[in-house]
Amino acid sequence: MSYFKQTIDGDIGTLEFDTPDSSVNILSSAALTELEQQLDEIAGRSDIKVLLITSAKKSIFIAGADIKEIESITDPQEASEKCNRGKQVFDKLEKLPQITVAVINGACLGGGYELSLACTYRVAGFAGCVKIGLPEVRLGILPGFGGCVRLPKLIGIGNALSVILPGKVLDANRALTLGMVDRLFYDPILVEQAKTFGRAVLSKKEKVHRRRKTLITKLLEGNPVGRSILFSQARKSVMKSTAGHYPAPLVALDTIKSLVGKSQAEALRLESEGFGKLGASEISKNLIHVFYLDEQYKKKKWNDAEPTLTHVKKAGVVGAGVMGGGIAQLLAKNNVICRIKDLNNQALALALKTARDVYKYLLKTRRMKKGQVEAQMSLISPTTTYDGFKNADVVIEAVVERMDIKKQVFKELDEVVQPSACLFTNTSSLSVTEMAQCTSRQDRVCGFHFFNPVHRMPLLEIIATEKTSEQTIATAVAFARQLGKMVIVVKDKEGFIVNRILLPYMNEAAYLFQEGVDTKHLDDIVKRFGMPMGPMELADEVGIDVGYHVAHILEGAYGNRMRIAEILKTVYEAGMLGKKSGEGFYIHAGKHKTVSSNVQNMRGNTVFTLDDDVTLKRLVYIMINEASRCLEEGVVESASTIDVGMIYGTGFPPFRGGLLRYADSVGVKHIVSDLKNFQDRFDQHRFEPSQLLLSMAETNDTFYPS
């Protein structure tokens, strides 16, 4: 196998990375070995004065180290050794007698950028495909090929932390501003310009001036006191964004801190040590698992059909509530013309306000200019009639969750919208099949379930009825991806999957609340597990009326095991609807919230005796149990789809690898025995293990092949 091709042009040698039979370049062990040989050879070449490292792949320089190799690491020693191997090679690169230039034509991530760091200079193109950064932390590891050592030296400790700790990926311009690259050149003539640059540097006609340190950075980074402030600030910010669930940024932080002032060799050794702590950890394995899921589901083909249209230009939206407004904003943001209908202009004005509020944030953070916001907002045109729906490419229904109204809307849409267009419903739990039956195009109707807030929640649940055609699904999937959403396709059964799994958990939280648990304590237990929000906070956020309504539908469909906790009804009937009414399980005042004693008093006098472990198990296992039923009934085709749904739809902690991956790690057998125990202690119906779980427990089976 030959990964590298060497050419020479005058004084300038070029080492072109071109992984055979692949569209990407990855620093696998084999590629590293060959690189080392090449470098050994080049070190002795006196005819080469400047060495360019380039890529033959379109829009990819080097995508990083081989994740599969990292995934297979089982102990810290092995992890450190893997690191050392890369370091050895990059060390040779750094010590070459020649001037070396990394010519970055596209993705330059992780190990790829660490290779660039070992070069004398880094130049890049301007194109959007140029992405530079060290995202290792996102996979639960740290930059282990010298990135933690060389980047702080290049751009300063503070800047390096701001790149490494969040695992940031930057575009060319930002990378230039930070000093991560030295020059930007025009993409079509990138290599030629890099050669010209190489010659100019060689003849000393051109000098690269790295950013001078500002007074502030000198004060912060130049002495131990300043540095300790810097590191403690960085730690605070990591804790704030990760709640301490993710060890990688913390270990990276400690590593970078520990290697200040050390010799290069010692520093590199410390870095490998840090990597060793993380490389074999379960969290890293889980994050890699989620990374693969992400890659897979972004592109997953759900069937063999081709979409009827690949790019939606105009969409109709019916219903200008919170969801309608959010959907309108998302459409406009993606340059899709949006005609939005409601019964009266006041509702439409509110929807426009909802959309505008999302843009406010983008304006404030200067991600968009005023004129751009104006232009996108102008794509949303409100109406009280069906004018303009006739030629919509697709229509999304987002009216109130009542079957009679939805049916009426579908009947009307079927009459006005061009026959070829698909009709989607944003229902969260009602039967899509029943709505479709009101139309003469049942094959072109499916569920298109956004999560609230629409612009922030990445998941979109597409619901196929028995009659939905494969083409319609393909169209819906393409449209969802056009809007930047992660898609899962599921069957039409009450609650689909995300709400069907989440609602029993919220309901169980309400039972626990009834039994006397402190509101905030309950939320804290769940957050410690890693959920972004506790169930009580979530109930308030979603709206207790909305939650109650969905719970009602699910109780109707699934009976006793989803019987609504009394307290939800009481709170709902008292008109405490959560954040929107100012009081639910919490009292909301601006951004602050305090536990509502009114609601706590509604449950009578009880003393809560359960320990945190049992409390958490009741909440999580009830979800696992329901998820297994979704699988058993064929509502969803695989465990990974459920995990994708729960991670992107509810924020289920990625470091746990997903709900069912977590179940695997606990062991189905243990879960079943706990569920049986809970059946006896708390409720026969709610905790009754599914047939699937029972049989899995018997055969010691797992959801994912082990």
Place this chain on the structure above:
Amino acid sequence: MSDRIAIVDGIRTPFCKAGTDLKGFSAQKLGSLVIRELLDRSSIDGNLVDEVIMGCVANPVEAANVARVAALMGGLPERSRAYTVSRNCASGFESATSAYEKITSGFDEVVIAGGTESMTNIPLIYNEHMTRLFAGLMRSKTALQKLKTILSFRPHFLKPIVGVVCGLSDPVCGLNMGQTAENIAKQCGITREQQDEFALTSHNKALAHRDKLADEIMAVPVEPKYESVCDTDNGPRQGQSLEALAKLKPYFDRKSGTVTVGNACPITDGASALLMMKESKAEELGLPPLGFVKSYSYEGLSPTVMGLGPVYAISTVLKKSGMELDQMSFVEINEAFAAQVLGCVQLIESDHFAKKELGRDKAIGRLELDRLNVNGGAIALGHPVGVTGNRLILTALKELHRRGDQHALVSLCIGGGQGGAIILERAS
């Protein structure tokens, strides 16, 4: 019959007095609203629209070629084309007549012709002293030079040039529009009472025909707070009276004038758009036209009496089309000022003027007041300068349909000394 130029549909925003409901809307935003709404109401594919032509007198500084900005904001494809036209107060006519010419010549097939104006947002401008100071600052290299330039500052440098006032003045004759109206009142002997009475009639008609006008108006949620929805013109004044009008002081000639803010049109924000194409194209697309542009003309005259422009343009357009004034179901003479409209009516009926100025042997015809501006005019509804012409066409075509009549004539006076007139024909 030859292939007529059809107006398929049209829409406008409410007209709102400057500084009121539409103050948060830039001209480009107003333009985008009507373009988007027109596309949606006619359900026409944006790819079919070759060109957007928009009238605008005070093109916003941040949106050079406001027509193009509005077109893109309105969701038209990037491949479509757009340009802005200005024939001062007749810019909304000019866009439609330019479209007529483009379509007739075969250059374009489908055109959106409109007008947009945010008179609220016409900026104040630094005067020449201040401008020079800024330029000097930019040229100064050393700190000393800079300091010197800064020290040349005097307080009067801060006196701004008011864009609106400037725009409503004619530099050639040195008069503002109100003063030209005073000239006509003097020349034709039109009293304050006649003007006030005319103004009152305009308000009363506009109020009486609100529901008719609603037919051409789109509802606009009021940005940026969206707390209300604006769906009617806010100019027509409930309870306007001769007494109230009589109390107003003459605005342009304090001592002996008769033109007040009550018998002149208010400065106004708004936008309007028409969808135009050949009759055959409309048929091909299955779009029933509202009506057709039969003929039009523009004529020049002295800027000092620009308000009489309609007389000349009406004379010409009638000649061109071989029609008589009494064949018109109704006539619109845009109400820039009551004095100027009444002056026009007087001269339209004057044999003497016809002989002397129009090359006719007798008067153009009789123009009864009940055929004039039948749904109220700009004194009540307002006059967003780049838009009004467009609205006149739209209102007239809808009115022809309501009446079931065949022809109407719409006309405008134009600051700088011109008049414009269009004869419209209803589609049967």
